[in-house]
Amino acid sequence: MDLKDKLISSFMAFENNIDVEHSVHDIRTAAMKNFETRGFPSKKEENWKYTSLNSLQKTDFSIFPREENTLEYKDVKKYFIHEIDTYKIVFVDGIYSSYLSETTHDGVDICLMSAALTKPMYKQVIDVYFNKIASKDESLTSLNTAFSREGAYIYIPKNKMPKKPVEILHFATGNEASLMLQPRNLIVVEENAELQVIERHQSLTSNEVLTNSVTEIFAAKSAIVDYYKIQNDNSTASLIDNTYIDQKDKSVVKIHSFCFGGKLTRNNLNFYQNGEFIDSTLKGVTILGEKQHVDHHTLVHHKQPNCESHQDYKGIYGENSTGVFNGKIIVDKIAQKTDAFQQNNNILISDKATINSKPQLEIFADDVKCSHGCTIGQLDNEALFYLQTRGIPEKEARALLMYAFANNVLASVRIPELKTRINKLIAKKLGVNLGFDL
Amino acid sequence: MLKIRNLHASVEGKKILKGINLEVNAGEVHAIMGPNGSGKSTLASVIAGKEEFEVTQGSIEFEGEDIDEASPEERAHKGVFLSFQYPVEIPGVSVTNFMKTAINESRKAKGLEDMPAKEMLKLIREKSEMLDIDRKFLSRSLNEGFSGGEKKRNEIFQMAMLEPKLSILDETDSGLDIDALRIVANGVNKLRSDDKATILITHYQRLLEYIIPDFVHVIHDGKIVKSGGKELALELEDKGYDWLKQEAAV
Ligand SMILES: Nc1ncnc2c1ncn2[C@@H]1O[C@H](COP(=O)(O)OP(=O)(O)OP(=O)(O)O)[C@@H](O)[C@H]1O
Numbered sequence: 236m237d238l239k240d241k242l243i244s245s246f247m248a249f250e251n252n253i254d255v256e257h258s259v260h261d262i263r264t265a266a267m268k269n270f271e272t273r274g275f276p277s278k279k280e281e282n283w284k285y286t287s288l289n290s291l292q293k294t295d296f297s298i299f300p301r302e303e304n305t306l307e308y309k310d311v312k313k314y315f316i317h318e319i320d321t322y323k324i325v326f327v328d329g330i331y332s333s334y335l336s337e338t339t340h341d342g343v344d345i346c347l348m349s350a351a352l353t354k355p356m357y358k359q360v361i362d363v364y365f366n367k368i369a370s371k372d373e374s375l376t377s378l379n380t381a382f383s384r385e386g387a388y389i390y391i392p393k394n395k396m397p398k399k400p401v402e403i404l405h406f407a408t409g410n411e412a413s414l415m416l417q418p419r420n421l422i423v424v425e426e427n428a429e430l431q432v433i434e435r436h437q438s439l440t441s442n443e444v445l446t447n448s449v450t451e452i453f454a455a456k457s458a459i460v461d462y463y464k465i466q467n468d469n470s471t472a473s474l475i476d477n478t479y480i481d482q483k484d485k486s487v488v489k490i491h492s493f494c495f496g497g498k499l500t501r502n503n504l505n506f507y508q509n510g511e512f513i514d515s516t517l518k519g520v521t522i523l524g525e526k527q528h529v530d531h532h533t534l535v536h537h538k539q540p541n542c543e544s545h546q547d548y549k550g551i552y553g554e555n556s557t558g559v560f561n562g563k564i565i566v567d568k569i570a571q572k573t574d575a576f577q578q579n580n581n582i583l584i585s586d587k588a589t590i591n592s593k594p595q596l597e598i599f600a601d602d603v604k605c606s607h608g609c610t611i612g613q614l615d616n617e618a619l620f621y622l623q624t625r626g627i628p629e630k631e632a633r634a635l636l637m638y639a640f641a642n643n644v645l646a647s648v649r650i651p652e653l654k655t656r657i658n659k660l661i662a663k664k665l666g667v668n669l670g671f672d673l
Numbered sequence: 674m675l676k677i678r679n680l681h682a683s684v685e686g687k688k689i690l691k692g693i694n695l696e697v698n699a700g701e702v703h704a705i706m707g708p709n710g711s712g713k714s715t716l717a718s719v720i721a722g723k724e725e726f727e728v729t730q731g732s733i734e735f736e737g738e739d740i741d742e743a744s745p746e747e748r749a750h751k752g753v754f755l756s757f758q759y760p761v762e763i764p765g766v767s768v769t770n771f772m773k774t775a776i777n778e779s780r781k782a783k784g785l786e787d788m789p790a791k792e793m794l795k796l797i798r799e800k801s802e803m804l805d806i807d808r809k810f811l812s813r814s815l816n817e818g819f820s821g822g823e824k825k826r827n828e829i830f831q832m833a834m835l836e837p838k839l840s841i842l843d844e845t846d847s848g849l850d851i852d853a854l855r856i857v858a859n860g861v862n863k864l865r866s867d868d869k870a871t872i873l874i875t876h877y878q879r880l881l882e883y884i885i886p887d888f889v890h891v892i893h894d895g896k897i898v899k900s901g902g903k904e905l906a907l908e909l910e911d912k913g914y915d916w917l918k919q920e921a922a923v
């Protein structure tokens with residue numbers, strides 16, 4: 236049985252364990268139908284030209300873990316930004332771990348999707364926001380919607396800001412030979428409220444994991460959201476991340492994706508600007524080796540006048556790794572005075588590594604500022620020689636140049652401890668210790 | 674300190690150095706002059722270990738050791754420093770962080786611990802004051818957007834920080850205004866000592882008024898065609914290079 240059939244038959248088993256009378260269930264059934272019709276995307280589709288899901292579909296993933304697994308904090312501490320205090324929403328093999336988590340209802344709700352989808356007190360928010368910005372057409376998003384049950388639920392009311400950042404962590408223990416996870420997150424940040432989130436998926440063994448995640452973020456008027464994705468999973472873990480952002484007037488949403496590992500990572504990052512004077516920022520640092528593959532698909536849809544968007548993706552590809560950057564910007568006819576910027580710079584440090592970079596601009600307004608640029612190159616030999624003549628060995632000199640290359644993406648990370656952590660991850664990835672943080 | 678014998682070097686099959694002989698002893702200052710494209714920067718790069726240049730004949734000895742096979746960083750660790758004619762811009766690395774890395778990597782190569790942060794700061798302050806470099810400058814990205822003169826001054830700052838045995842200054846005077854030239858020359862003079870040596874590559878007699886050379890050499894078409902004392906520089910200023918080119922052709 237291939238994965239699609241298995242998912243379809245699992246859906247019935249899934250229905251036995253949830254409240255099918257709840258209004259959300261109609262959404263699930265419709266989504267399942269869409270997935271049944273469309274199936275997994277194939278390389279024939281333009282959006283999936285460079286990323287194949289074929290081998291994943293042949294893997295016999297467990298759709299639900301057979302049993303609950305526990306983890307000791309000391310064993311997974313290093314995956315948390317433990318230098319600072321944070322709220323934590325932690326899942327182990329897709330199941331909420333109250334032991335590792337720290338949620339709150341103190342003026343803000345930082346808790347569980349399973350609670351939000353079942354308890355009456357959340358019904359109003361769910362009715363207004365759940366599955367409202369996520370695509371109803373895209374098949375993997377539909378697949379996630381069909382199985383939506385667990386994930387993070389964050390609601391920040393007007394003028395509020397949680398006392399500390401929120402970490403969303405997904406661990407896979409490897410107790411299943413191969414496991415599929417489908418977390419579903421809903422994040423609502425009301426007017427003038429603020430939120431910082433760090434999200435990470437971590438597999439703890441070499442058993443295969445496939446995560447198909449959907450996150451919906453709603454940023455109301457003047458809301459500020461900083462979202463950091465750490466994608467440093469091991470080489471048997473794949474991630475399909477579908478993130479949808481709805482922004483209203485004057486809101487500022489920044490998403491940073493740090494992609495340092497994983498077998499296959501697909502980021503579908505979709506921004507919809509439903510207001511004026513919005514600021515959307517999409518930044519990424521990718522450093523891959525082995526046979527790792529990443530595919531960054533971004534969309535910024537400028538639907539109203541006077542908004543800005545900034546995209547800055549840096550990639551360093553070594554060994555047999557492959558990368559894709561596909562950045563789509565749509566500027567509607569009414570979206571005058573749009574300022575859209577997109578930059579994708581890549582360094583290939585091996586002859587076998589490849590990158591496909593493609594800007595896609597669809598501009599229907601006439602008074603706009605849109606710029607895009609893409610570069611693919613090697614490290615500058617003259618710069619390398621310069622550093623070496625100062626006594627910096629070649630390996631460190633290369634690393635320093637790569638650091639420097641990624642640096643302006645790190646500059647906008649607003650949590651200093653996270654920045655230090657990212658720096659360390661980069662240094663580790665490059666196999667050096669430079670003795671300073673940029 | 675430095676012994677260059679019959680050095681031939683080419684790049685992409687093109688012969689650039691065609692038999693250079695040069696001996697520099699501790700305590701000496703040598704000036705190298707010569708027309709554009711004659712091979713001065715190439716010589717400097719070859720001494721510093723640039724791999725693009727292929728040494729086809731001859732040898733370079735530094736402090737009694739053959740350094741032909743040494744990497745640029747190994748040469749730096751032994752005490753060779755090159756102030757670039759065109760310093761490279763490195764966006765994303767501050768001057769301070771760059772210097773920290775350079776100093777600590779050099780110490781590591783010598784089996785020493787990292788320099789304590791306090792000591793490092795003191796050293797940076799001391800040397801930047803000596804060269805009249807604004808502190809704000811040090812937190813900027815290395816050479817990025819620096820003016821021509823600022824880049825050159827920054828090269829000498831790096832030299833002062835690293836305290837090399839042999840400093841090769843490739844047209845460090847070009848692009849410096851009169852005041853900067855005096856400051857940089859003073860800096861170089863302060864760092865002079867009996868156990869150090871300097872090679873100055875320049876087109877102008879002016880620098881040699883501040884840093885008085887013991888020897889002046891003229892390179893033409895990849896060879897040293899004339900050597901002499903400091904008077905030779907004055908003679909060149911007066912007569913140009915044509916007479917030497919003709920002499921060389923004979
Ligand atoms: N990487 C290279 N590839 C090809 N030719 C080179 C390369 N580097 C130097 N050359 C050539 O070698 C010759 C010597 O160059 P070099 O830079 O050493 O001259 P120079 O004496 O320093 O001149 P200037 O006074 O203009 O600085 C020139 O003809 C130059 O074009």
Ligand SMILES: [Mg+2]
Binds near residue numbers: 713714715758843
């Ligand atoms: Mg030159």
